[in-house]
Amino acid sequence: DVKVTQSSRYLVKRTGEKVFLECVQDMDHENMFWYRQDPGLGLRLIYFSYDVKMKEKGDIPEGYSVSREKKERFSLILESASTNQTSMYLCASSSEFMKTGYTDTQYFGPGTRLTVL
Amino acid sequence: QKEVEQNSGPLSVPEGAIASLNCTYSDRGSQSFFWYRQYSGKSPELIMSIYSNGDKEDGRFTAQLNKASQYVSLLIRDSQPSDSATYLCAVKGSQGNLIFGKGTKLSVKP
Numbered sequence A: 001d002v003k004v005t006q007s008s009r010y011l012v013k014r015t016g017e018k019v020f021l022e023c024v025q026d027m028d029h030e031n032m033f034w035y036r037q038d039p040g041l042g043l044r045l046i047y048f049s050y051d052v053k054m055k056e057k058g059d060i061p062e063g064y065s066v067s068r069e070k071k072e073r074f075s076l077i078l079e080s081a082s083t084n085q086t087s088m089y090l091c092a093s094s095s096e097f098m099k100t101g102y103t104d105t106q107y108f109g110p111g112t113r114l115t116v117l
Numbered sequence B: 001q002k003e004v005e006q007n008s009g010p011l012s013v014p015e016g017a018i019a020s021l022n023c024t025y026s027d028r029g030s031q032s033f034f035w036y037r038q039y040s041g042k043s044p045e046l047i048m049s050i051y052s053n054g055d056k057e058d059g060r061f062t063a064q065l066n067k068a069s070q071y072v073s074l075l076i077r078d079s080q081p082s083d084s085a086t087y088l089c090a091v092k093g094s095q096g097n098l099i100f101g102k103g104t105k106l107s108v109k110p
Helices: none
Strands: A004-006 A010-013 A019-025 A031-038 A042-049 A064-070 A073-078 A087-094 A112-116 B004-006 B011-014 B019-025 B033-038 B045-050 B054-058 B061-066 B071-076 B085-092 B098-100 B104-109
Touching: A004 A087, A010 A019, A019 A031, A019 A087, A019 A112, A031 A064, A031 A073, A042 A064, A042 A073, A042 B098, A073 A087, B004 B085, B011 B019, B019 B085, B019 B104, B033 B061, B033 B071, B045 B054, B045 B061, B045 B071, B071 B085
Parallel strands: A010 A112, B011 B104
Antiparallel strands: A004 A019, A019 A073, A031 A042, A031 A087, A064 A073, A087 A112, B004 B019, B019 B071, B033 B045, B033 B085, B054 B061, B061 B071, B085 B098, B085 B104
């Protein structure tokens, strides 16, 4: 079974702190994704990566950065946390990238509920 | 901006009935479609994927795809209270990411 793990289920930080959210997958997947999910707004893509040291901006990258130094690990960084970054953060991984017409399933981690005070 | 639209619900059905969940998408070139189920406080889990026009059945679940109408649906037969959740429709974007609808909340009443 595919397993995607995230470093924390719940996290509380102060405004202005630097926050690291870690995601690890054990299936040798090429692609990894970071989403945030907010009531009424659904899942929104922050950043994704299709290879080590590669990154692409999603729909809402402002205020975030990412790091992918190893294939199995994808980190989301909030350089200076703000209250509007309070959200559920979901990491996902998949094994194909832009193969013509078809893509493999994205598997999600359990999520990190981040509260910024 | 490519979009995926779903009715937010809540959709309420009695136990044993058929639940019908619908989704439309804007990108006519989309090839891959997914239905995820998300229980409250949990992360999404895949129910079905569908790539070709027509129906695809898996147990009590049937996904239907009509690319000409840019429409994908999910039918749940013999609905159970344990099916109560939010159902997310997702369509593959041009960069390999998934574009999600906002989800339809389903409530199955005993």
